[in-house]
Amino acid sequence: MTVTSVHDPSHREALWELEAAFERGDLITAFGRCTVSYTGRAASELGSGDRLVVLKPDGAALVHTDEGRTPVNWQPPGSEHHAAVREGRLRVRSVRSSPAETLTVRFSDVHQLSTMTVTGGRDLDLHGSEEDLRTRVLERPALVDPGFEPRETERPTSAGPVDVFGVDGAGRPVVVELKRRRVGPDAVGQLDRYVEAVREEYRTGGFDDDRADTDGDDGDVHSDGDDGEGDDGDDDAGSDDDDGDGVRGVLVAPSITDRAAALLADRGFEHVALDPRPEGTDGDGRVSDDAGADDDRRGRNDEE
Amino acid sequence: MTVTSVHDPSHREALWELEAAFERGDLITAFGRCTVSYTGRAASELGSGDRLVVLKPDGAALVHTDEGRTPVNWQPPGSEHHAAVREGRLRVRSVRSSPAETLTVRFSDVHQLSTMTVTGGRDLDLHGSEEDLRTRVLERPALVDPGFEPRETERPTSAGPVDVFGVDGAGRPVVVELKRRRVGPDAVGQLDRYVEAVREEYRTGGFDDDRADTDGDDGDVHSDGDDGEGDDGDDDAGSDDDDGDGVRGVLVAPSITDRAAALLADRGFEHVALDPRPEGTDGDGRVSDDAGADDDRRGRNDEE
DNA sequence: GCCTAGGTCCCGTAC
DNA sequence: GTACGGGGCCTAGGC
Structure with a gap:
């Protein structure tokens, strides 16, 4: 079983699923109406709204709204996830030390909760650095x-x-x-x-x-062999x-x-x-200095 | 209807759901086995594996593995999402210009696809900046x-x-x-x-x-009134x-x-x-300079 | 643990 | 659009 998903679960159901997923080391997504509190290097409060919460088995936590590449709140890897039902809400908390930081998400409603077993490579092959x-x-x-x-x-x-x-x-x-x-x-x-x-x-x-x-x-x-005095400079x-x-x-x-x-x-x-990459087909990548070095819109059409 | 979710959809089903979600301006999550290609400011390739892909209505795209706070691949807001079935795979592509960048996710299998209508506030109240x-x-x-x-x-x-x-x-x-x-x-x-x-x-x-x-x-x-010479300096x-x-x-x-x-x-x-915040109960937040200014583990216990 | 610098940094703001 | 600096920056590599 790689994916489990529950719609509109009760808090107790959600709690059960969460703890089982923590145990399995699954990746978790929760979508629902929640508030978010954070305290640590700084502190923040986020009022009620629908957000996507991602909990990773390495301790990372992400809270995403419908905007932005950057999560509105988060916790870096190394945190510990905990879940509980408190005051009629599902509370998910990620805590880490050094620095001491706590992220708390309180769900009034969980619209969907999914857990996923992740397999496969994580190694990115990146060029241009x-x-x-x-x-x-x-x-x-x-x-x-x-x-x-x-x-x-x-x-x-x-x-x-x-x-x-x-x-x-x-x-x-x-x-x-x-x-x-x-x-x-x-x-x-x-x-x-x-x-x-x-x-x-x-x-x-x-x-x-x-x-x-x-x-x-x-x-x-x-x-090479010459490590000492091989300098050919005249000065x-x-x-x-x-x-x-x-x-x-x-x-x-x-x-x-x-x-x-x-x-x-x-x-x-x-x-x-100089560019980090030889600029596609553009010769050796040396950009003409102190000159209008721009616009080489190479018409790289997609293969499909 | 705030959440729709399909498990192990065919590529055609997934395509249908994706396009409808684009139309609605929904937040989308897709979990499945895929490869990822990126080209733009840099270029990267990611081999086959299970990942969580998040597509936002503002154009942001995130590809997450089971590790790390940072997505393994992404596209910032302002991109345009497209979906198609090509060569037996579901292809999701996010494209932006200036800089010209393309993120391509090719799913061989979609384990789950969910679309969510997001409501509620996005304004974060942050302290300590x-x-x-x-x-x-x-x-x-x-x-x-x-x-x-x-x-x-x-x-x-x-x-x-x-x-x-x-x-x-x-x-x-x-x-x-x-x-x-x-x-x-x-x-x-x-x-x-x-x-x-x-x-x-x-x-x-x-x-x-x-x-x-x-x-x-x-x-x-x-x-105030005094803008001129109120200085009491002797130099x-x-x-x-x-x-x-x-x-x-x-x-x-x-x-x-x-x-x-x-x-x-x-x-x-x-x-x-000096700290950005008055350091909780710690007087005025002035840290003693050139002295051992450390360890004030205030025992802030949670309320619940 | 701290320090240092890279990053597809992202992001807001001013020009 | 470019430029500049902030950020809960995150992340990797040394020490």
Whole structure:
């Protein structure tokens, strides 16, 4: 039996079904007239109305109205569901600790209650995330800068891990921050923190202080033989005509807002326009920078 | 009739029910074995398995497995739902434009399909948001700083609106950034952008350039009589022993991470520990700064 | 447990 | 429409 469903059950009937479903680890949907209370990180009250309540065996709870992608109330996984009849109403409560939070749904009427045994895979195969963008950059570093040579991903700094760290053709350190979508001012701040941390590293000594000792860890790129002095730069990696300390900051993202661009310029950083995916049939995915890069409505007609 | 439900319908039956429900503007749940494809800002594929699909009359679509608060696939409101039988399967598709996105669910088996007419309120009464924190600050400015005098909320700057803007006892401008929860480095960056924008204002002239002309708009505070010189400060509003330009930056939040605190100190800004809500019975909600401010497990027992 | 950042984030609001 | 920031954000990955 994969689905059970009862229409307009009495509260006792509903209670019985709920507890059996909890026991089985079923997915539960309840539709009915209810009020909802929540207290925890915040607190809320929702007056009477018809809602769809979903209770998952992992402890997640969702309360949906007829509008919005976001549930009007919810409880994340890890909660515990409880049901009871109180004051003539069916009370469903999901509770979790740390943070201490309680969601309470009180049904005056249950229109329908269903329980479902779920089987099958949950693994989503997703493309177009920041990780895809990183792959593109590592496979074709020239998209970032001619002569760019990635050295490490998730490179640790005192400000956190840098998405891609490497050197340019002149041997200057390059800090690359990747974003899968159009970026605003926050991304510039993020890049700024990383660049400043790296600059501070170079200032205060030979990059051995802040970096967690992760030689040969999983973040490395280019595990070829040369690990020491293979730099072909003519400068001593810094003090060039560039802005700060010789450390470059590059924001790789499909596009950037005006305000973010102004901030970026203010800090002396650069934007490289790049999509997380090779843009379908559109060549290599490099978007022309500082130019009208838009409207490629590829007429992808459905197969059926 | 508020609820209709069919068990193990044929695809044609299901199609009929779906189209009637679309017509009525009903909320729809479908549980069955299906695959899911998505393409748009990203792209994904989900293999066959049992899932709960929710279709809302506002165009929202949700695909839920038995785990997680977040749907495994979805479509935001504004999409258009379509149903058809193709290649022996029931195909439900939600499409939207800008961005162009398509969600396709292909059912090999529909275990249950329900349609529901939703009535009742959707307005949530929520407490504990940043707005509550702002209210607290405006009602009791001394919580931020003795002598702090709020002048404006959502004060426009070239970097965006400042949560609360005012002056301290010495007449120095104060930029306040509010956060309802513990803050990390990003919040410091945000505050930094605002403070820098205000400082630039003061540098480049008498605060009349970047500010949109919103005198007497809705962001003002203190519409009392005294608008001019009531300051009791002994300094001339700036050039004190303080860091920058005489403009102070204050981050008001319940707590702050170490890294954020270091950044804050580096910029010469301050943290004021404050909760969005008066913390139940806990006095005025001011949290002791730089001290072990924790564990107040108030034993709030349920009423029933 | 906390911290940090990504997300098909969603969502409201102002421009 | 774009932009910007809030959110009970959720979620994954480190430490």
